[in-house]
Amino acid sequence: MHILVCVKQVPDTKIIKIDPKTNTLDRRGVPAILNPYDTHAVEEAVRLRARYGGKVSILSMGPPQAVAALKKCVEIGADEGYLISDRAFAGADTLATSYALSRAINRIMKEEPIDLVICGKMAIDGDTGQVGPGIARRMNIPPLTGVKKVEEVDEANQKIIVHRKLEDGYEVLTSPLPCLLTVEKEINEVPYSPLPNMIRAARYQPTVWTVNDLEDVDRSQLGLKGSPTIVGKMFSPPKPEGGKRLTGTAEQQVSQLVEVLLKEKRELLVQGGK
């Protein structure tokens, strides 16, 4: 089974700050990491390979530094990595990104057919979760979002059974292969990578393609030109105000709390009466 995982290198948003004047991200000095959701996608692919055999390939789009994210995937256990990197891709929104990635997938499929595509739930810098389904649509395969478990892959009959997370539970779903999964964090825990993987990753050089290496590309659909998204306005949401801390013995705290609640209720009644 040939599994392709699409990943993204993102700024570590734990560290990132918002410029209070322009409301844009201040990326200075912020390290780039492999999107945390994508680590689970790669791990799931590695686990499926352990169960069913085959190969795990990784695809990413980004600047040359994004090679580091692909090496990270090799640390987790991926076999091959491809990076598409070109000025022509710069400034892409989710529509243009899924288009560029689908062109690269075409090229990979020419060398070896793909049975399953896996993406992380979303990237932590954009939070949209649109690229995965976008790729599925362009490849004309079923998108299965919110996957929290892969129950079984039936290679003989080209079927997969997965659990999809719903608001009030989960659904068990059978889909034909190939298809595309976007996976939740809870699908697995990414273990500490073994040393031989680390050494292999340190040596590994992923394949890097420019736009000229891809076939049947409509350049008007790439990069900023191919991105209809317009950012109207950006703002930082107000910080939630910290609550009040009650002190004293448990009894004192309870009586204080009751007092506060009663006072609030009275105020509401007075307001309602007006």
Next chain:
Amino acid sequence: MSEKFDAIVVGAGPAGTSAAYTMAKAGLNVLLIERGEYPGAKNVMGGVLYRHQMEEMIPEFYKEAPVERPVVEQRFWMLGEDSVFTSGYKGLEWAKEPYNNFTVLRAKFDQWYASKAVEVGALLINETVVTECIVEDNRVIGVRTDRPDGDVYADVVVLADGVNSLLAKSLGFHKEFKPEEVALAVMEVINLPAEKIEDRFNLEPNQGTTIEIFGDATKGALGTGFIYTNKTSINIGVGTTLSGMIKLKLRPYDLLDYLKNHPIVRPLIGGGEPMEYAAHLIPEGGFHSMPKIVGNGVVVVGDAGQMVNSIHREGSNMAMTSGRLAAETIVLAKEANDFSANMLDTYRIRLLESFVGQDLKKYKDATHTFESYPQYFKEYIPMINQAASQFFTVDGIPKREKQKKIFKRLTEGKSKLGMVQDIYRAWKVMK
């Protein structure tokens, strides 16, 4: 069986990276293992990089390395409670190539330096902790890491795992440090706009200042404070021996806080935004504390071997030179296919012949002496401040009378013989 390398280097600081770079460049198959997220993530130093030793590794490195500012001025402060007696040197020849020293931020610089080792063929793996050396028949044959399938083998292991080298300790190379053999330094990086730094320190763009502070920075304890200028930030820190801190019942952060709020220091850093806080041990025992640094299949370099000149606040340069000398010896050992302690001892001999050994020997008694005779820091520095204040205050008292008063004050409650002894003692350990 796991892969076998020619050499494994533990720790990607200045010592380890210099060793890995030198060996990889000579064609050896080198694995460089770093415990931090990236080289420099866990490394701390005040922030002065010495051009000479770095150029021995990579000529004209400053043309591409992420250095902050070339140092054009070195100031020395003898700090009183609300006064300072200053001296120093500013030379604009240091503002031009080939420069003298640079301020650097280690998180950036170490990453760059390690990337140069990778460029010449070293394999770097991060986020991996070496837990022990694998020893067989009284020789080190590899290391065990905390990762699954974590054993890896090599002809030689280079221990560059820093001041508290657990690996050298577990090999029995050195014992637990005594409190007077290590200093604890705490520092902060404080963001300030470049123009503010240049105004406050009287600098042109792309020029930097270092200030070494003695006296009240450490409340009289043996140690120093420092203020270094980066591009858009200032490193400020203070370090004292652990024993001094214990004696004065000081907490390290309180000392840094005290320095930051000192009336002489405050205007230099005021309005800045603290970005990072770090604390680190510095090996200050010097020559007498140097552990065993060579064994069968293993060498120790840098801080792990206590190579710091605390008097001149030099360490990274000694680390680089020791890493390079160890690597050159290993390259020879590889040619002879002999990795015994006997063969590797060439490294120790060359190190002692180099400036590292010479300087450590020169100051071998300095830390100990200043620790044992606290009057240098506790009494003489305040005295110098008082003397200067008296001499320069214009109050109608004739200068000759002032001189008399100052001299009287200096010798008050002290035997003249004692003072002569103090001066002789200081001269002896510094000469």
